[in-house]
Amino acid sequence: xxxxxxxxxxxxxxxxxxxxxxxxxxxxxxxxxxxxxxxxxxxxxxxxxxxxxxxxxxxxxxxxxxxxxxxxxxxxxxxxxxxxxxxxxxxxxxxxxxxxxxxxxxxxxxxxxxxxxxx
Amino acid sequence: xxxxxxxxxxxxxxxxxxxxxxxxxxxxxxxxxxxxxxxxxxxxxxxxxxxxxxxxxxxxxxxxxxxxxxxxxxxxxxxxxxxxxxxxxxxxxxxxxxxxxxxxxxxxxxxxxxxxxxxxxxxxxxxxxxxxxxxxxxxxxxxxxxxxxxxxxxxxxxxxxxxxxxxxxxxxxxxxxxxxxxxxxxxxx
Numbered sequence: 001x002x003x004x005x006x007x008x009x010x011x012x013x014x015x016x017x018x019x020x021x022x023x024x025x026x027x028x029x030x031x032x033x034x035x036x037x038x039x040x041x042x043x044x045x046x047x048x049x050x051x052x053x054x055x056x057x058x059x060x061x062x063x064x065x066x067x068x069x070x071x072x073x074x075x076x077x078x079x080x081x082x083x084x085x086x087x088x089x090x091x092x093x094x095x096x097x098x099x100x101x102x103x104x105x106x107x108x109x110x111x112x113x114x115x116x117x118x119x
Numbered sequence: 120x121x122x123x124x125x126x127x128x129x130x131x132x133x134x135x136x137x138x139x140x141x142x143x144x145x146x147x148x149x150x151x152x153x154x155x156x157x158x159x160x161x162x163x164x165x166x167x168x169x170x171x172x173x174x175x176x177x178x179x180x181x182x183x184x185x186x187x188x189x190x191x192x193x194x195x196x197x198x199x200x201x202x203x204x205x206x207x208x209x210x211x212x213x214x215x216x217x218x219x220x221x222x223x224x225x226x227x228x229x230x231x232x233x234x235x236x237x238x239x240x241x242x243x244x245x246x247x248x249x250x251x252x253x254x255x256x257x258x259x260x261x262x263x264x265x266x267x268x269x270x271x272x273x274x275x276x277x278x279x280x281x282x283x284x285x286x287x288x289x290x291x292x293x294x295x296x297x298x299x300x301x302x303x304x305x306x307x308x
Contacts, residue, residue, distance in 0.1 A: 026166070030148075
């Protein structure tokens with residue numbers, strides 16, 4: 001016999017059996033409990049980095065890139081990349097990289113922590 | 120009850136008219152009680168759980184955004200409240216062997232009468248873990264689709280399929296293992 005039909009036959013016994021009924025004043029009991037309660041305010045999830053934050057971040061990044069381009073611009077036409085003294089930039093770059101990394105990490109953590117809910 | 124009507128009542132309740140919650144309780148109390156009694160198998164506890172479900176729903180109305188049906192949302196609250204209630208009260212009978220190790224014989228109830236079958240199935244259901252009992256109730260007794268069950272139980276569709284398959288197997292195993300004396304006591308009551 002097909003399993004689904006067999007299951008249906010099995011559980012039909014419970015569905016067709018007499019179920020006990022709830023008390024006649026069920027609604028009244030619920031409403032008397034509810035009257036003393038307040039609806040909890042829903043907590044809305046806000047992004048860790050807002051629009052202003054992102055704009056500031058992009059501006060900051062843009063400024064750094066522009067300053068590098070301006071600082072190492074040469075008047076001669078050359079196909080090779082300009083030589084940069086990384087020892088001078090390194091401490092500054094560390095701060096930039098650390099900032100980018102922390103923001104990225106916060107976004108990833110935030111995405112994993114939030115679970116979609118019904119409702 | 121139509122979904123648009125439900126949303127009207129919900130908006131009224133949210134804006135401070137508590138009385139508008141009454142038609143929602145009236146409209147869904149049978150549905151909520153039905154799932155509660157099937158999961159708990161205890162009339163008194165089922166009524167308690169059903170009341171808690173509506174109280175929780177009332178308090179959490181602000182969270183209901185209408186992305187799913189109100190009935191699905193209510194089912195979800197009832198499902199989790201019911202299985203938590205069973206866990207708290209310890210309403211899982213463990214007097215039989217580990218159900219996982221029992222070979223399922225799906226024809227074991229063939230010779231029983233209808234009422235006897237119902238009692239046996241209820242006894243077997245009582246021995247399942249609360250979550251398994253909940254899933255069996257939603258899928259087989261409430262006749263919801265796998266998709267609806269996955270939304271209510273907050274599980275993936277594949278996970279629901281696997282869990283229901285295992286729970287079903289355990290249930291048939293338990294039915295097959297119920298002692299003959301118990302079977303006879305039901306027969307001659």
